[in-house]
Structures are given as structure tokens and as C-alpha cells.
Amino acid sequence: MRYADVSTTNELRRLAKSSPLRRADRVVEVDYVLRNITLPRAIPGTGVRFVFGSHVYEHIANLLGFFRQLAAEMGPGGAVIGAFPDRRYTYDIDRPRTTLGQFIDRETRDIASPDAQTVFDHFYHFRPVKAGQVWPHGANHGVARQFSLAHALKMKKTSAPAMSTCIATSRRIKSLLN
Numbered sequence: 001m002r003y004a005d006v007s008t009t010n011e012l013r014r015l016a017k018s019s020p021l022r023r024a025d026r027v028v029e030v031d032y033v034l035r036n037i038t039l040p041r042a043i044p045g046t047g048v049r050f051v052f053g054s055h056v057y058e059h060i061a062n063l064l065g066f067f068r069q070l071a072a073e074m075g076p077g078g079a080v081i082g083a084f085p086d087r088r089y090t091y092d093i094d095r096p097r098t099t100l101g102q103f104i105d106r107e108t109r110d111i112a113s114p115d116a117q118t119v120f121d122h123f124y125h126f127r128p129v130k131a132g133q134v135w136p137h138g139a140n141h142g143v144a145r146q147f148s149l150a151h152a153l154k155m156k157k158t159s160a161p162a163m164s165t166c167i168a169t170s171r172r173i174k175s176l177l178n
Contacts, residue, residue: 041069053080128143
């Protein structure tokens with residue numbers, strides 16, 4: 001099993017130490033640091049046949065391009081599995097759904113980091129969610145948006161991609177299954 005992230009192992013351990021909800025001793029070694037390179041470009045010729053991402057793919061600026069590149073690298077028989085958060089219970093509760101047209105546009109432009117629209121939508125629609133309130137009340141659970149329109153407009157000039165992915169060769173997958 002190999003792991004990929006936009007942060008190094010040491011950076012992730014420092015982050016874990018600063019959180020009461022995380023344990024630094026449980027941070028796995030990062031094999032591929034994807035700060036300036038995409039996963040498909042980081043793994044050529046490594047025999048990767050299976051990729052699992054948990055709460056990762058929604059952070060990829062050009063998701064269609066990513067999957068096309070990954071499919072080309074993995075070849076026939078490769079598998080990509082993902083777990084996505086249910087936005088009804090996350091800070092994206094008010095954010096509009098991404099349209100097929102937006103996915104195609106991002107692939108056509110071959111963007112490598114979130115575009116201004118995506119960053120604006122993130123900050124403008126960001127609203128903390130309290131699970132105990134969302135379950136009975138839905139989107140109208142009484143918690144206000146966290147950022148102002150002015151802040152969202154300011155932040156649209158920035159980007160902060162985040163990705164963490166677990167990858168494995170077919171031999172490793174077979175050993176895990178046996």
C-alpha cells in the first residue's frame with residue numbers, strides 16, 4: 001500500500017499534533033507528495049491497479065482530466081473507488097451542485113488548481129453544520145454562513161487544493177485479500 005497527499009509526512013504529523021481529534025503516531029508515511037504534480041503523473045510505470053480516495057476527489061480542480069489521466073496510467077482492469085461526503089451534512093450544505101458543463105469546462109481549460117468561481121462558491125456558501133440541528137431541520141438549521149460576500153470576493157483570487165489518496169499495486173491488493 002502506498003499513500004499520496006499534498007503534504008509531507010512531517011507536515012501531516014505537525015497538523016495532527018495541533019488537533020485534539022488526531023494522533024500524530026497514526027499518520028502514515030506519504031509515498032507521493034502531490035504538491036506540484038497530479039497522482040496520475042506521479043505513478044507512471046509503478047503498476048498501480050487500484051486507487052481509493054476518501055473525501056478527496058471533490059477537491060480536485062479538474063476531476064474529468066484526473067480520471068482520464070488515471071485511467072490511461074492504470075490501463076484495462078484498473079479500479080478507482082471513492083467515498084464522497086454528503087454535502088447536506090457538511091459546510092457545503094448551501095453550495096450549488098457542480099454541473100456537467102462546469103466539469104467539461106474545467107477539463108477543456110485543463111486547470112490545475114481551483115478556478116475563481118470554485119473558490120468564490122466555497123467561501124460564499126460556507127456554513128458550519130451542527131449535525132444535531134441538520135437532522136431535524138435540514139438546511140434551515142439556524143447556523144449563519146461563516147464568510148461575508150466581501151471575503152468571498154477577496155478569496156476568489158487564491159486557491160488551496162487538498163488531496164489525500166491511498167494507492168496499491170495489484171500484488172498488494174491480492175495479499176490484502178488473502
